[in-house]
């Protein structure tokens with residue numbers, strides 16, 4: 284990375300409006316998990332007849348106190364989940380369309396755009412979820 288690249292990245296990151304938030308809610312996490320990664324989303328619904336047990340949206344029946352099962356959902360705020368999303372976009376031939384949509388929505392130089400996409404996993408995944416919502420309209 285050249286000093287110019289570093290300067291552009293710092294300039295970009297500092298230019299991000301503080302009011303801009305990219306928080307992923309469960310709807311966005313579920314969308315990416317199921318529609319892009321093709322993985323199961325876990326949402327527990329307690330059994331009205333037998334409340335100590337819950338049925339999960341993945342098909343499993345687990346103890347209602349089983350916090351571990353719910354923690355199986357990806358949070359998309361870490362590098363591992365970000366890379367899973369990137370790989371899925373690439374493997375499905377969608378990376379370029381996503382990249383161009385972000386590029387069209389910004390006026391930043393390519394160096395800035397790559398830094399923008401790589402710096403914050405949750406922001407990256409939020410942008411992907413936003414793009415997916417646009418594409419599915």
Ligand SMILES: [Zn+2]
Nearest residue numbers: 325339341343
């Ligand atoms: Zn489950």
